[in-house]
Amino acid sequence: MITTVIVANAAEAFEQLLEKVSKTDEGARRIRHEMTLSQRAFFYGGDNKVIITPQPIPEELIRRNAALCGFSNVLNICPEKLTVALSRSASRNTALIELLTKILPKDNSVEFLPYAAVPAFRIFVREVRKTGIQATTEEDSDAFPQWVSEYLDSKVGFRAEMQRLAGANRRIQIPEGFVGRNAKEAISMAEWFYARGHSAVIKTNFGESGWGLWALKAEAVLNATAARKAFRLLISSDPIWRNTLFVVEEFIEADESVAGGSPSVELFIGNDSPRATYCCGQLLDSGKFFGIEMGKGILPRRIKDALVQIALAVGDRYHELGYRGFCDIDFVVARNGDLYAVETNPRRTGGTHVYDLAKRLFGNSWESERYFLSHDSFQYGAHVLSAGDLLEITQPLLFPIRGKQRGVVITSVNPTDPVIGYVIIETDKKSGARTQPHLHSLFGTVR
Numbered sequence: 001m002i003t004t005v006i007v008a009n010a011a012e013a014f015e016q017l018l019e020k021v022s023k024t025d026e027g028a029r030r031i032r033h034e035m036t037l038s039q040r041a042f043f044y045g046g047d048n049k050v051i052i053t054p055q056p057i058p059e060e061l062i063r064r065n066a067a068l069c070g071f072s073n074v075l076n077i078c079p080e081k082l083t084v085a086l087s088r089s090a091s092r093n094t095a096l097i098e099l100l101t102k103i104l105p106k107d108n109s110v111e112f113l114p115y116a117a118v119p120a121f122r123i124f125v126r127e128v129r130k131t132g133i134q135a136t137t138e139e140d141s142d143a144f145p146q147w148v149s150e151y152l153d154s155k156v157g158f159r160a161e162m163q164r165l166a167g168a169n170r171r172i173q174i175p176e177g178f179v180g181r182n183a184k185e186a187i188s189m190a191e192w193f194y195a196r197g198h199s200a201v202i203k204t205n206f207g208e209s210g211w212g213l214w215a216l217k218a219e220a221v222l223n224a225t226a227a228r229k230a231f232r233l234l235i236s237s238d239p240i241w242r243n244t245l246f247v248v249e250e251f252i253e254a255d256e257s258v259a260g261g262s263p264s265v266e267l268f269i270g271n272d273s274p275r276a277t278y279c280c281g282q283l284l285d286s287g288k289f290f291g292i293e294m295g296k297g298i299l300p301r302r303i304k305d306a307l308v309q310i311a312l313a314v315g316d317r318y319h320e321l322g323y324r325g326f327c328d329i330d331f332v333v334a335r336n337g338d339l340y341a342v343e344t345n346p347r348r349t350g351g352t353h354v355y356d357l358a359k360r361l362f363g364n365s366w367e368s369e370r371y372f373l374s375h376d377s378f379q380y381g382a383h384v385l386s387a388g389d390l391l392e393i394t395q396p397l398l399f400p401i402r403g404k405q406r407g408v409v410i411t412s413v414n415p416t417d418p419v420i421g422y423v424i425i426e427t428d429k430k431s432g433a434r435t436q437p438h439l440h441s442l443f444g445t446v447r
Contacts, residue, residue: 177249274315
């Protein structure tokens with residue numbers, strides 16, 4: 001019997017951003033990538049579920065990962081039309097809702113889980129309830145105002161809340177910074193840091209995975225004129241930088257020996273008090289997010305405990321505002337050991353599926369038993385391969401290697417671009433660092 005419906009609305013979480021760039025080649029690529037990331041939802045929750053995705057998860061991938069996770073009752077359904085706005089499309093799709101009435105029980109409750117609890121998701125749940133299905137979700141409540149998610153997701157809103165909390169909690173620190181009303185103000189603010197010998201970072205009010213973030217490194221820029229020229233070029237090349245507020249902050253030099261310098265804590269905020277689900281290190285390339293690492297040997301206990309305490313204090317405030325659902329708090333570990341809160345994401349994130357997979361395979365001992373490394377956007381070559389071919393190529397390293405509890409799990413396959421997502425599971429970080437290039441080398445013959 002189906003007990004859970006997962007709405008894999010990863011692209012919908014960034015609908016407004018993606019709409020800004022949808023007519024550019026890079027924007028179209030981003031949309032395709034976000035659509036593909038919905039496949040990670042396969043690992044959310046347990047067995048006996050329906051996963052609603054914008055486009056089908058490859059059948060070969062479902063079979064492989066269902067066997068791996070011990071799932072026997074997983075159905076994947078999609079709206080008739082491919083769209084970023086998955087929840088809104090599902091709400092209006094009579095055929096999809098009719099299919100749900102045939103699949104889902106009427107005499108037992110069914111939990112609905114989203115990637116992001118956007119207003120359209122909550123509307124979809126209410127539409128399903130009209131059919132008599134007992135649809136429940138902890139990621140909605142009468143206390144959850146529609147504006148809260150977007151407010152917290154904004155760089156300006158997050159900074160305002162952290163300033164408020166920092167006044168009462170000495171553990172909470174944010175970088176020195178300002179809010180700019182336009183691009184002219186933003187670059188002037190960055191120059192203020194530059195004139196004092198400090199690097200700065202400029203953030204658009206809404207961004208995603210490093211998109212909408214620009215660092216002005218003091219040691220890399222000849223003068224303020226060169227910085228202005230580079231910033232104008234950036235604004236002209238990407239619509240995300242136009243018609244937006246900006247947050248400009250001092251660039252904190254990170255201690256990359258601690259979770260890559262960019263640890264994150266995920267929280268779940270239900271009707272009761274917030275709880276931390278996991279800590280991870282974010283993997284970045286020139287400020288762009290591509291994966292995470294978690295588990296064995298990632299964070300010293302002292303730093304992990306401090307991060308969790310800060311995150312829970314932030315979660316209490318989110319709860320007070322009425323937010324319900326998953327979120328994370330991203331940090332920078334400075335070279336002097338100070339912890340700076342720099343961003344929040346009010347939704348499931350790039351680590352949620354890794355955590356759910358880890359718990360499924362190793363139970364509550366996952367963190368002490370194994371090291372997990374994910375990559376959501378590995379380009380394996382120049383030409384698109386089928387999921388079946390990709391699984392065949394990676395077979396020598398697929399989990400479990402020769403029956404041992406280590407190896408690779410393919411988590412997503414882009415149907416239109418030569419890109420996959422994966423999770424490496426190893427005994428420790430050093431082993432993970434060896435397995436990753438080994439995995440990439442398997443594609444040498446198909447480049």
